[in-house]
Amino acid sequence: MRFMSLLIKNGRIITASEDYVADVFIEGEKIKAIGIGLPINADETIDATGMFVFPGGIDPHVHLDMPFMGTFSSDTYETGTRAALHGGTTTVIDFILQKQGNSLKAALEDWRSRSNNNCVGDYSFHMAVTDFNEDTKKEIKHFIEQEGITSFKTFMAYKGALMIDDRQMIGLMEEVKKQGGMVTVHATNGDMIDYLIAKHRGEGKLSPLYHYLSQPEVTEAEASERFVDMANYTGCPGYIVHLTCEGALNAVRNATKRNQTVFVETCIQYLLLDAGLYEKNFDGAKWVMSPPLREKKDQQTLWAGINQGLVKVVATDHCPFNWQQKLMGEKDFSKIPNGHPAIEHRMELLFSEGVNKGKITLNKYVEVACTNPAKIFGMFPKKGTIGIDSDADIVIFNPSEKHTISASSHHMNVDYSGYEGWEVTGKVKTVLLRGKIAIDDNECKLEKGYGQFIKRSKLSGII
Ligand SMILES: [Zn+2]
Numbered sequence: 001m002r003f004m005s006l007l008i009k010n011g012r013i014i015t016a017s018e019d020y021v022a023d024v025f026i027e028g029e030k031i032k033a034i035g036i037g038l039p040i041n042a043d044e045t046i047d048a049t050g051m052f053v054f055p056g057g058i059d060p061h062v063h064l065d066m067p068f069m070g071t072f073s074s075d076t077y078e079t080g081t082r083a084a085l086h087g088g089t090t091t092v093i094d095f096i097l098q099k100q101g102n103s104l105k106a107a108l109e110d111w112r113s114r115s116n117n118n119c120v121g122d123y124s125f126h127m128a129v130t131d132f133n134e135d136t137k138k139e140i141k142h143f144i145e146q147e148g149i150t151s152f153k154t155f156m157a158y159k160g161a162l163m164i165d166d167r168q169m170i171g172l173m174e175e176v177k178k179q180g181g182m183v184t185v186h187a188t189n190g191d192m193i194d195y196l197i198a199k200h201r202g203e204g205k206l207s208p209l210y211h212y213l214s215q216p217e218v219t220e221a222e223a224s225e226r227f228v229d230m231a232n233y234t235g236c237p238g239y240i241v242h243l244t245c246e247g248a249l250n251a252v253r254n255a256t257k258r259n260q261t262v263f264v265e266t267c268i269q270y271l272l273l274d275a276g277l278y279e280k281n282f283d284g285a286k287w288v289m290s291p292p293l294r295e296k297k298d299q300q301t302l303w304a305g306i307n308q309g310l311v312k313v314v315a316t317d318h319c320p321f322n323w324q325q326k327l328m329g330e331k332d333f334s335k336i337p338n339g340h341p342a343i344e345h346r347m348e349l350l351f352s353e354g355v356n357k358g359k360i361t362l363n364k365y366v367e368v369a370c371t372n373p374a375k376i377f378g379m380f381p382k383k384g385t386i387g388i389d390s391d392a393d394i395v396i397f398n399p400s401e402k403h404t405i406s407a408s409s410h411h412m413n414v415d416y417s418g419y420e421g422w423e424v425t426g427k428v429k430t431v432l433l434r435g436k437i438a439i440d441d442n443e444c445k446l447e448k449g450y451g452q453f454i455k456r457s458k459l460s461g462i463i
Contacts, residue, residue: 011048056090056393119451148455221247
């Protein structure tokens with residue numbers, strides 16, 4: 001059988017550890033040769049002179065078509081993965097949410113009914129365990145060994161809907177460790193937050209600003225420390241999603257002093273935006289998410305954390321809601337659907353604000369946006385790098401082209417942008433997904449159904 005072939009010539013190839021100019025030869029879905037002046041004829045040739053060639057981005061934290069507060073996040077699997085491709089993200093990891101009282105399997109089937117044959121880009125799932133009991137415990141092994149779903153998300157907040165208590169957390173960690181998986185966490189103190197929300201509502205303080213004031217830094221620092229302690233006690237690999245602040249990162253820093261490995265993810269918005277946005281009356285609802293945006297000093301902590309190797313991943317927590325949906329909370333901040341759109345612009349924003357402004361190196365950029373998510377979540381070296389026999393997921397990037405972010409031109413299915421009017425330097429030009437041209441000059445060339453579910457490997461041995 002003969003596969004289609006493609007040659008990318010003279011691009012500047014950037015991986016997490018290398019930086020050189022060469023050609024990349026692709027046959028079928030895989031990278032088959034890398035070298036200077038490769039003497040190979042291909043069916044198609046792309047001249048990448050003057051361009052950067054990055055591995056396809058991996059966003060390990062997105063919520064597509066997700067049921068939440070009586071509505072659904074506005075991007076479907078089709079629109080969300082397509083928008084991701086436009087921005088150079090070729091693989092996403094979405095979250096399945098167990099319904100309390102039901103099995104993990106029932107939740108998987110529910111999520112598959114929305115995602116199957118609907119993705120344009122590649123995808124995987126984390127399994128969120130919201131009700132850990134003897135029956136749930138028996139399902140863990142099956143998810144890891146048969147379904148290729150090896151990471152289990154937990155919530156230390158949202159009591160009565162998603163939260164598990166510490167007793168369940170310890171039980172889950174022991175089982176997940178035994179079976180070779182990882183426990184990830186939304187680490188905020190749910191009881192403290194519930195108290196503060198009730199208090200503010202009782203005092204008639206109902207604007208989006210009070211969403212922020214109901215989740216102070218200490219609620220995240222406390223829970224992060226508790227999670228890290230439990231992970232240390234059980235020996236289970238642990239990963240903190242969307243970490244936002246100095247207090248929480250210092251809890252992780254302390255854990256590393258006792259030679260504990262724990263993985264930290266932050267999201268692009270926590271690096272670039274701050275809580276000042278909540279002072280814009282109801283317009284602040286655009287950025288109502290949990291945890292909320294923090295302060296400038298926290299942004300500094302997070303950039304430093306990336307360079308110190310404590311923050312391993314920059315994701316998005318993409319969870320878009322249209323303005324009409326956000327208006328559900330017009331009179332009460334606690335009814336604003338949580339989340340904001342970012343899946344499309346993570347790679348370009350991180351490049352423009354991080355690499356271009358001298359905060360991180362090109363190699364670090366690829367490490368936190370592409371390579372580490374693949375390594376931590378069991379997809380490396382199939383995904384996350386440019387190497388022989390890796391999937392040909394490739395971004396050809398013009399580092400000097402300027403453009404402006406706007407809801408009028410983005411591809412996400414949401415009617416506002418959290419970054420309206422931001423000028424960005426650096427633009428995704430061409431994207432390949434498993435050897436096929438996915439994006440070329442702002443146009444998507446793939447149909448829904450091309451995106452594959454990626455089974456992930458066991459995660460034991462990573463700490
Ligand atoms: Zn999330």
